Structure formats: structure tokens, C-alpha cells
Amino acid sequence: MVVALLLTAFNLDAAFPGLAWRALVRHAGMGELPAVIALYSALPRIAVALLCGTGLALSGTLFQQILRNPLAEPSTLSVSSGAYLAVVASAIFWPGLLLAGKFAIAIAGAGTAMALVLAASWRQALSPVAVSLAGMTLNLVFGSLASILVTFHRDGFVSLSFWGSGSLRQNDWSVTGWLALGMLPALLALAPSARALTLFNLKDEAASSLGADIRRLGLIGLGLATWLAAVIVAGIGMIGFVGLAAPWLARRLGAAGLANRLWLSALFGAALLLLADQTLIALGPFARALPAGAFTACLGAPLLFWLLRKPLPMAMPPAGTPASMATGGHRARTTLLMIGIGLIIALSATVTADAGGWRLPDMREFATAFPWRWPRIVGAGAGGAALALAGAILQRMTGNAMASPEALGISSGTLIGAALALFALPAGFAAGPMLGGIAGAAAAFGLIVSIGRRCGLSSNRMLLVGIGFGSILSAVSGLLALLPDPRLQSLQTWMLGSTSLVSPDAALLTLAGTCAGLVAALLTARWLDILPLGGAASLSLGIAMSARLCLLLLTCALSAIASLTIGPLSFVGLMAPHMARAMGMRHARAHLKLSALLGCGIMILADAAGRLLVFPYEIPAGLLASLAGGPYLIWAFRHR
Amino acid sequence: MSQAAPAGLRNIARRQFLSGAAAAMALRPHPAKAAGPRLVSLSWAVSETLYAMGVAPVAAAETALYDSVVRQPETPASTVDIGLQGAPNLEYLAQLSPDIVIIQSWQDNLRPALERCADVETVDIYTGAGDAFAHARDAARKLGTIAAMPARADGLVLQCDARLEMLRRRLRPGANTACLLVQMIDETNLTVFTAGSLFDGALTRLGLQNAWPGPPSLLWGGAVVGLEQLAEHPDATLILIDSPGLAPDETLTGSPLWQALPPVRAGRSHRLASLWGFGGLPTALRFAEALTNAIA
Numbered sequence: 061m062v063v064a065l066l067l068t069a070f071n072l073d074a075a076f077p078g079l080a081w082r083a084l085v086r087h088a089g090m091g092e093l094p095a096v097i098a099l100y101s102a103l104p105r106i107a108v109a110l111l112c113g114t115g116l117a118l119s120g121t122l123f124q125q126i127l128r129n130p131l132a133e134p135s136t137l138s139v140s141s142g143a144y145l146a147v148v149a150s151a152i153f154w155p156g157l158l159l160a161g162k163f164a165i166a167i168a169g170a171g172t173a174m175a176l177v178l179a180a181s182w183r184q185a186l187s188p189v190a191v192s193l194a195g196m197t198l199n200l201v202f203g204s205l206a207s208i209l210v211t212f213h214r215d216g217f218v219s220l221s222f223w224g225s226g227s228l229r230q231n232d233w234s235v236t237g238w239l240a241l242g243m244l245p246a247l248l249a250l251a252p253s254a255r256a257l258t259l260f261n262l263k264d265e266a267a268s269s270l271g272a273d274i275r276r277l278g279l280i281g282l283g284l285a286t287w288l289a290a291v292i293v294a295g296i297g298m299i300g301f302v303g304l305a306a307p308w309l310a311r312r313l314g315a316a317g318l319a320n321r322l323w324l325s326a327l328f329g330a331a332l333l334l335l336a337d338q339t340l341i342a343l344g345p346f347a348r349a350l351p352a353g354a355f356t357a358c359l360g361a362p363l364l365f366w367l368l369r370k371p372l373p374m375a376m377p378p379a380g381t382p383a384s385m386a387t388g389g390h391r392a393r394t395t396l397l398m399i400g401i402g403l404i405i406a407l408s409a410t411v412t413a414d415a416g417g418w419r420l421p422d423m424r425e426f427a428t429a430f431p432w433r434w435p436r437i438v439g440a441g442a443g444g445a446a447l448a449l450a451g452a453i454l455q456r457m458t459g460n461a462m463a464s465p466e467a468l469g470i471s472s473g474t475l476i477g478a479a480l481a482l483f484a485l486p487a488g489f490a491a492g493p494m495l496g497g498i499a500g501a502a503a504a505f506g507l508i509v510s511i512g513r514r515c516g517l518s519s520n521r522m523l524l525v526g527i528g529f530g531s532i533l534s535a536v537s538g539l540l541a542l543l544p545d546p547r548l549q550s551l552q553t554w555m556l557g558s559t560s561l562v563s564p565d566a567a568l569l570t571l572a573g574t575c576a577g578l579v580a581a582l583l584t585a586r587w588l589d590i591l592p593l594g595g596a597a598s599l600s601l602g603i604a605m606s607a608r609l610c611l612l613l614l615t616c617a618l619s620a621i622a623s624l625t626i627g628p629l630s631f632v633g634l635m636a637p638h639m640a641r642a643m644g645m646r647h648a649r650a651h652l653k654l655s656a657l658l659g660c661g662i663m664i665l666a667d668a669a670g671r672l673l674v675f676p677y678e679i680p681a682g683l684l685a686s687l688a689g690g691p692y693l694i695w696a697f698r699h700r
Numbered sequence: 701m702s703q704a705a706p707a708g709l710r711n712i713a714r715r716q717f718l719s720g721a722a723a724a725m726a727l728r729p730h731p732a733k734a735a736g737p738r739l740v741s742l743s744w745a746v747s748e749t750l751y752a753m754g755v756a757p758v759a760a761a762e763t764a765l766y767d768s769v770v771r772q773p774e775t776p777a778s779t780v781d782i783g784l785q786g787a788p789n790l791e792y793l794a795q796l797s798p799d800i801v802i803i804q805s806w807q808d809n810l811r812p813a814l815e816r817c818a819d820v821e822t823v824d825i826y827t828g829a830g831d832a833f834a835h836a837r838d839a840a841r842k843l844g845t846i847a848a849m850p851a852r853a854d855g856l857v858l859q860c861d862a863r864l865e866m867l868r869r870r871l872r873p874g875a876n877t878a879c880l881l882v883q884m885i886d887e888t889n890l891t892v893f894t895a896g897s898l899f900d901g902a903l904t905r906l907g908l909q910n911a912w913p914g915p916p917s918l919l920w921g922g923a924v925v926g927l928e929q930l931a932e933h934p935d936a937t938l939i940l941i942d943s944p945g946l947a948p949d950e951t952l953t954g955s956p957l958w959q960a961l962p963p964v965r966a967g968r969s970h971r972l973a974s975l976w977g978f979g980g981l982p983t984a985l986r987f988a989e990a991l992t993n994a995i996a
Contacts, residue, residue, distance in 0.1 A: 231888050
């Protein structure tokens, strides 16, 4: 706090030397420029930083208290991205909306996001791992929805995404006023309920034995936290890290009692955001162009990794034993599915769109289209299968049905590397993003193994590494989105999993990689049958660390292959294994095979739909699949 | 491409007549039957340059958005939409069997795929270095060669030069003015067009100076700044170019900070109708016309 204030004072003094602050208003009234800038730019900017920092810290503290989850904060719970998506959509469909309307829409979006996260993790008693995974998954879905809106309604590169990056720059006091007004109801409601919320320090049983209507209380608290986060998103956009870091600092300093932690973290939040913003100002013109939100998001990821070193409280209940409905008849199902996929491929290879609609092409058209059509079908299918295999291995290995390669962070790592390469390397170097992607995947893998080593390579905690990578990815893409640079578009279509540029070579390579992966996975099937039994059992059966390492390596390789073709966010790695399991595939061999088939079918279908729906424009296949994946996730975990 | 191109050009000529400026692109409608190669343009800067030369490509990227953002010259009726600039519909492209697909250097990632169905030509306008206006001029000539109509490209470039010279003479009395060229990103953030931008090139050719000293941080020659940074140049003439796609908004210009900027208080601020800062030669000339009309 002291540092933040000193830096602010330093910046103010450097910008406005010798300004008599008392006479400020009078001078500004007379239109003296330095006074006007101080009064209408510098001071409101400080005020906005303090307000938003406070709000985010309070919101984070509340989320962490009620969910008993040190990782909970507006951005990991997808509350911020829900609000952001709602506001982006409203900006496109109702341009010229006033700030008050934006507030209402942001609150609705944030509330919906919160409700979805709760719904998805309800059955698992809102355990931290379940909540975090659901939040992160939804975060990605909202992010990809927002990207599609921005991509298809781009206004000549004056990008909507700039707004979302949390620039604190001000030209008057209006945003400050709106923020204060919007946060006030939540603060007023928080004051009397803070005492009651301390009940969440107790174990659930103890709390309910006190007779308190703990559920209702929890919902009120979550509502307040969501409200605060939404108001801030509507006011200035997305700001990561503060809601995570401020409560953490307060805890580290040993603040006892909820009331104390709220106060202290509010103080830290305000100081942190002010410090971040003033640092950017002090760093000079180039840094000054960066919004504070993008900057803080970059700071947030290391803290997440730090927090993940320790186990989360309340371990996830072991995944329920799979429904043993049909143990026989696998062969019949698999055959049926293969026929279905054959049909999908046949249709996808032939059906063509033109201005008039969909139809079957004549021979000449077919011959022209085919050289373009087959690589994308093969690429999409193989990519989908690879991701599904990776997901199946991961779900069996961790015994967690919510696990997916997306959550492992490999996909995000791949994309971070590729994005950085795209911008850091000269424009003509076409292989740059691909090499960067491989380097990114390797880096992500290294981090996963180093974290996994501490917790035995099987813990659910490993899955949460992906949250860290996801937040780096959103920070990086947030930073890139600031450059209204046309190269972004190619990056964006790729991040969304566009299959249209897949070359014949790349398609065959993906296919070969996936086939090799399938063989390797089938060879490990015995391990996978034993691993879900739990650490002790599998250790006694002689499954060493090295087996887990092998499986992890295989998973990483498969997801890297896939995310370079179908993008990092498709959720096929979540959906397909889950569906295969729901269809009664108990044994690892059958589970793996069916998952691969389903993943293949889903992606080919998504590819065809993306090609046909808004001709001549193409919706990336990965994006379409993720739009299906989000709702599937919610549905699947509601009805488990 | 039979009647479409001339109709589009007539339309432009009428608009410019109405706006009081002499026709910027005083191109007479060209005889439309031109047996040039079948072209596809995958970027708006290339599209507008081709249209201005009276060349109708068989397909162009994002034509609907082009017609609402760049606006003129209009997309010829015979030119079909081929999808996003960064992600064209390749199958459809192949069906159209073009001879040459024209991209800009920032689209080089598309090249391997495009080369599978046509020759690919790259024009450089925005490279992050050098003078985008000079590049746009060279690009026009290169496009003329590609379209097998070098005479029309020469005509376009010569008329553009002549028109700029006329505008420069009109400005002569008040010349030596340093301008800040800004465009809104949102209510508080602006793009300032720096050296290396298309508008900077047009500005200096009009005999004016760019008041912004800093280097570009964006590919198209711009940097993101706030109003407080504009205050550091009190003697400049402030030119606010409306953002294509953003509704003209009074939040920025109504703010006390904007009102206190020395150029605004001295009446040296002007507002230009929306222009897309990432265009080719026709956009540069439209900017020069609008600027001259504003400050002359």
C-alpha cells in the first residue's frame, strides 16, 4: 500500500510539478491544462483503480470464504467472462447502450455464469476441484463465444476486445461515479452479513447443526460477490489477479476472522491495482498504452501456480464407479457407431453449400472440391480422435470424469507458444507458429511434470495447472488484442480451431500421429484398468511412477497433435470419453476405442456444420464443438 | 463484370460532386469488357485499389463489411464474397478457378493453401516500416501489372499525384501546419497515426507535418494513447477521424479534458467523417481531400 501511494505521488509530482492541489479545482475551472489533466484524468484514474481493486478483492474474499476454495475469484469462476460476454453481445446488438444498461446486462451475465458453475459442480458438493474445473471450462466457452462475436462483427479492426482488457484511463469522473453507485448496494448488503458468513469457517455439518440456513446465506454471499465483479466488468472490463492475490495476501498476513480479512484484502486489492496501473504509467509511453487489466492478468498466473503447490482442501470424492449397464454388446455398439461415422464422413465429403443452400455437387464440382475437402475431414477426425484418447487416458488415470486435456494446459501452452511466435518472428516465416506451438507444449509439459512430481502425478491438482495456463493464455491474447493488428485474425481463426487451412501433409501427419497414439494407448490399457482403483492398490499391483509418467507423456503428445489442428478449446477431450463411459464402456480397451470413434465423429460433424452454416463464411470446427461441449458439461455433471 | 464497375464509379463521382470536392478519382468509366486474368482479392486495401482502376475481381473478401466500413469505391455487383480476409472459403475459391489470388504480406500464412489452386501475388503496403503511402502507390502499379492493365494503374497513380498537388496548392497559405491525427478506440483510448501510416504519408505530401514524434507500435503505423498525451503538443492542429463502425460519440469530445486541449480551445480541431486507416491509395486520397476541406 505504501509503495503504491509513494509511486502514485511520484507519478503525480512528475506529471504536475509544483501543482497546488488545493487550488486545483479553481485552476481547472479556469481551464488551465495541467490542472484539468490532474483533475479529470489523473485523479479519476486513481479513484477507479482504488474502487475496482477494492471491489475485486472483496469479491474474491467472499468467493473463497463461501466455496472454501483458495483459487476462487471472479475470473477463475468465469463470472467475469460471463459478464464480459453479455456486455460484448449487447454492444453488438444494441449499440449505444448506456452504462446503466451495461451494468444490468453484466450482472445478468455474471449471475448466469455463477449459476452454471454451481449447477455443474453441485453433485460433487461444490468441492474446490469440481468448482474450479467447471469455472475454467465455462471460462473457455465464454471466451470462445466472445471471440466469435468479435470476429464476425469486427468493425474494421477497431476491436471490441480492447474494451475488455481493462484500461483504467479516464477523461472525467463519470465512470468513477457509476462504479461507486453500482458497488454501493453490494457493500451495504455486505456489512450486516459479514458476521453471518463467518459460519463458513466451520465444516458444513457443524454449520448446519447450528440451524443456520447455510445454503441461503451462501447464495446471498455468492450473489454479492458476483454483483461486485459484474459492476467492475461493466465499468472498465476484465481485470485478473487482484481478486486472487489480495485475499491471499490477507491470509498470509494472518488476518483472523472474516471481517478482518475483508478489510485487509480490500486494502490490498486497492493498493495492488493502483500499484499495477501507476507502474505502467511510470514505465513510459509504450507501457502506458497497456491496460492495467492485461498487465495484472500476466502477474496472476505465477501466483496461481504458487497456490497450486499445496493440496486443495476437501479432496474430490472418488469418481463414481461407472454404470455397469451393458457389459456385453460392446462390439455391436462399436459397429453401429462406425457405420454412423461412415455416414457422417460420406455426407461431409459430398454436401456442398452455395448461395442457394445445400445440395449434392455434380461430378465436376466434387472433383474440384475434393482436394480441399479431404484434408480437413481427415485433420478434424484425427484431431478429434487424438483429443478424445488423451481425455480418456486422463479421466481414467485421475479417476476424475471432469478431467480433459484442456484442463491439463497442454492445449493452452501450445497456443501461447504459437501466438508468441507469430508476433515475435518475422512475418514471412510460415513455420514459426507451428514451432512455437511445439515449444509451448513442451514448456507446459515440463511445468506439469514438475508440479505433478510433488503430488504424485495423479492428483487432481495437476488438472488445475490448466487453469494457470488458461489464465496465461487469456492474458496473452488480451495483450495481443490490444494491437488492432490484422495478423490477429489468422491467430484468432486458428485459436478457434479452424480446419480449413489443414494441408494434405498436415492431415496425414495428424492421422499418423493419432494412429500411433491409439496403438500406444491400447498397449497401456492394462495400467488404465488398474489405476482408477486408487494409489495404494495400483502401487501394490506394481504400477510404478514411470507408468504414470508414460501415460502423461502420451496424453501431452496426443493433445499437442490435436490442438495444432483443431484448436485448444474444443472440449472433445472432455465430451467423447464421458459419452463413451455413459454408453457402458467399462474396460479401458473398449473405452479408449469408443472415445476415439466418438471424438472423430464429433469433430467431423462440427467441421461440416462450420462449413455449411453461414456460407461463404466458415465457423471454425473447434469453436462449434466447444459450443456443444459447454452445455454438455453442465448437463453431464448435473445428471451423473 | 459487365456493367457493375462503371455503375460503381458513377456513384462515387456523384457523391464526390455532391460533397463539393472535385472528383478525386476523376476516372471516366472504363470500357468494361476487359479480358484480364480472373483475380481474387483477399484484403480490402487491394480490393479498393482494383475497384478504383475499374477492375472487378471475380471474388473479394468480406464484401458486405467492406461496403459499410470502407464504403467506396463500391464492390462491383459481379464480385462475390469469398469469406473472411484471414480465413477465406478455399473450396469456393477453387470452384471459381481464379488465375491469380492477391494477398498482402500479413496474410502470408494463407499462401501455401492458396498456391494449391492459383498463382499467388503478394503486395506490401503495411510492413511495420517505411512509408505506407509510397507502398500503396507501388502496390497500385503492381496491381495494374497483375491485372494486365498497367495503363489504368498509371492513370490512377498520376491522377492521385496530380490531385494531391492541387490540394497542396490550396493549402499553401496555411502550410507548415503540424497535425495530430487521432481516431477513437473507445471513450478514453485513441489511436494516433504515426510516421509510417498511410495518413502520415498523405499528410506530408500535402506539405503538412505530423505532430506526433513517437514511433508506431501497430503494424499500420499507429500507437494507442490517451488525451493527456495529446496535451503534450499544444501547438498542433487536432484532427479526429471518426472510427468506421463506431457510432459517432460525444463522450470523448464532450469530456472536460478534450475541451481543455489547447488545439480545441484555439479552434484548431477538426473532425473528419469515418475513414478506414488500413486502406490503399484511394483511401489515402479520400483522407487528403477530407483534411484539406477541413483545414483549408
